[in-house]
Amino acid sequence: MTVQSKSRLSFLTESRVWRSFFRHGWPDNPLDRSLTMTSNVFFHLHPVKVSRKSLRWSYSFGLGVISAILFAVLVITGVILMFYYVPSIERAYPAMKEIQLSVPLGEFTRNMHRWSAHAMVLVVILHMVRVFYTGAYKPPREFNWVVGVSLLLMTLGASFTGYLLPWDQLSYWAITVGTNIAGYAPVAGPAMREMLLGGADVGQNALIRFYTLHIAVVPLIMIVAISIHLWRVRKDGGLAANDVAASNRAANPKAK
Amino acid sequence: MPDQSPVTDEIFPQHTNKTYALVELMHGESPLVGKGPDDTVFSFPVVLLWEIVLLLGVTLVIFLFSLFKQAPLEAIANPLITTDPAKAPWYFIGLQELLEHMHPLLAGILIPTILVLFLVALPYIDHAREGAGVWFSSARGKRIVALTALYTVIVMPAYILFDNAFSLRELLRNSAPQWVAQGLLPALIILVINVIPLLVLWRWKPSTREVMLTLFTILLVSAVVFTLSGFLFRGPGFKMYLPWQMPNGYNPFDGL
Numbered sequence: 064m065t066v067q068s069k070s071r072l073s074f075l076t077e078s079r080v081w082r083s084f085f086r087h088g089w090p091d092n093p094l095d096r097s098l099t100m101t102s103n104v105f106f107h108l109h110p111v112k113v114s115r116k117s118l119r120w121s122y123s124f125g126l127g128v129i130s131a132i133l134f135a136v137l138v139i140t141g142v143i144l145m146f147y148y149v150p151s152i153e154r155a156y157p158a159m160k161e162i163q164l165s166v167p168l169g170e171f172t173r174n175m176h177r178w179s180a181h182a183m184v185l186v187v188i189l190h191m192v193r194v195f196y197t198g199a200y201k202p203p204r205e206f207n208w209v210v211g212v213s214l215l216l217m218t219l220g221a222s223f224t225g226y227l228l229p230w231d232q233l234s235y236w237a238i239t240v241g242t243n244i245a246g247y248a249p250v251a252g253p254a255m256r257e258m259l260l261g262g263a264d265v266g267q268n269a270l271i272r273f274y275t276l277h278i279a280v281v282p283l284i285m286i287v288a289i290s291i292h293l294w295r296v297r298k299d300g301g302l303a304a305n306d307v308a309a310s311n312r313a314a315n316p317k318a319k
Numbered sequence: 320m321p322d323q324s325p326v327t328d329e330i331f332p333q334h335t336n337k338t339y340a341l342v343e344l345m346h347g348e349s350p351l352v353g354k355g356p357d358d359t360v361f362s363f364p365v366v367l368l369w370e371i372v373l374l375l376g377v378t379l380v381i382f383l384f385s386l387f388k389q390a391p392l393e394a395i396a397n398p399l400i401t402t403d404p405a406k407a408p409w410y411f412i413g414l415q416e417l418l419e420h421m422h423p424l425l426a427g428i429l430i431p432t433i434l435v436l437f438l439v440a441l442p443y444i445d446h447a448r449e450g451a452g453v454w455f456s457s458a459r460g461k462r463i464v465a466l467t468a469l470y471t472v473i474v475m476p477a478y479i480l481f482d483n484a485f486s487l488r489e490l491l492r493n494s495a496p497q498w499v500a501q502g503l504l505p506a507l508i509i510l511v512i513n514v515i516p517l518l519v520l521w522r523w524k525p526s527t528r529e530v531m532l533t534l535f536t537i538l539l540v541s542a543v544v545f546t547l548s549g550f551l552f553r554g555p556g557f558k559m560y561l562p563w564q565m566p567n568g569y570n571p572f573d574g575l
């Protein structure tokens with residue numbers, strides 16, 4: 064960096080406004096790079112340093128990060144769809160038609176929401192598979208694995224409750240088939256099914272219940288659970304690939 | 320008197336009675352006081368760039384997919400007209416396939432419950448730290464996974480086809496009560512399918528991790544087989560067809 068551009072930069076990064084936002088200088092040195100991560104609420108989920116091993120693509124395939132990205136895409140496209148959708152059995156389907164036909168980019172937004180939802184279920188499953196086969200559920204990561212299992216179940220729940228909302232034949236019968244399975248449980252089964260549907264059949268009560276679960280309850284719990292999950296990845300010492308690097312080092316301290 | 324101990328012992332003493340030592344005054348990058356040399360990099364900006372690349376990549380793929388493939392919207396929901404076939408969403412269709420082969424209590428409740436409990440309990444059963452952070456933990460682990468996958472990919476489709484051709488429900492209609500033909504027998508079959516590889520493995524004196532590798536691989540491959548069977552090979556009446564020979568122009572992919 065030339066002296067001139069450096070001083071222009073420090074004019075910016077030492078200004079009252081910049082400092083009120085970031086509380087640290089331009090991140091071109093170890094201290095400011097550390098502060099960038101620790102003094103920012105979003106970056107704070109990351110560790111300050113990571114091992115090269117855990118960054119290797121062939122270790123994690125980035126599947127956890129991709130899950131989180133898909134979740135974000137779903138929240139954004141979902142909120143856009145909420146501006147037009149009405150959870151009533153008379154108006155839901157016409158609202159879908161309107162989104163498809165007359166809302167600007169409505170069909171595109173719906174496509175993005177639906178394909179991201181399918182992709183997220185798939186990617187979260189693949190992420191779990193990679194975590195399992197790399198043995199990353201072992202101590203100290205047991206709890207984060209359990210948080211992960213709950214995230215998988217919630218991902219399925221979010222997808223399933225969203226499936227009913229278009230109120231077309233596909234969604235109606237898929238949910239009917241799906242909730243019938245719950246009804247087979249002994250003793251509590253029929254009651255559970257009725258609690259989920261708010262009645263004996265898939266109708267207005269079911270639609271409003273699924274809608275509320277889909278747009279509020281499940282995503283809110285997921286945001287909290289994902290935050291815990293990512294924070295725990297850091298607290299557990301980064302990815303499990305780090306542990307291998309660490310134990311190799313303990314066995315052979317001179318090795319690089 | 321010159322110190323005789325090797326340099327690494329001096330910097331990273333293994334056994335010492337001293338409670339303090341001035342090792343060196345240095346200008347360095349790492350805040351990792353008291354730790355050996357490590358192979359780490361600052362998260363800023365490497366990890367963030369990595370995440371931005373994934374963000375752009377994922378969004379681009381979804382953008383393109385959403386431009387070219389429209390989300391389905393069938394006719395408005397009608398409780399009086401059943402669609403044929405009526406399928407659950409793809410991530411539950413494995414369960415629907417399972418329901419074809421056994422009592423709903425077993426397929427819809429017991430097996431899913433056992434699977435979730437298995438996932439939750441997994442890190443508490445296999446709690447040794449060895450083998451974390453490495454794909455399949457070892458070369459032997461890799462072979463175990465490959466052989467188990469091969470075994471399951473043969474046995475599970477065979478079970479589905481066999482049970483489809485000679486349904487226990489039909490064969491034993493008059494000779495055994497339903498809970499035997501639909502509950503006990505299929506449960507035993509599934510159990511035996513799981514136990515055979517474990518018995519083979521037993522002769523290799525497996526670690527807990529290797530037992531888990533076997534069980535998880537059976538679970539994963541079975542889930543894929545049942546999902547593909549239900550999704551691709553079931554047509555009208557939920558009967559078996561080859562995907563390219565579906566009657567009535569039924570296309571499984573229309574139901575995504």
Ligand code: HEM
Nearest residue numbers: 123125127128130131191199207208211212214215302303
């Ligand atoms: C909404 C779903 C999920 C999100 C957004 C998510 C996100 C992440 C991220 C970003 C990481 C960092 C490493 C990586 O990218 O692979 C991670 C690691 C991890 N995840 Fe998830 N995850 C989800 C679901 C799950 C599930 C279903 C499981 C297991 C049942 C799980 C268990 C773990 C564990 C144990 C780690 C540490 C991995 C290691 O140390 O190598 N997560 N997760």
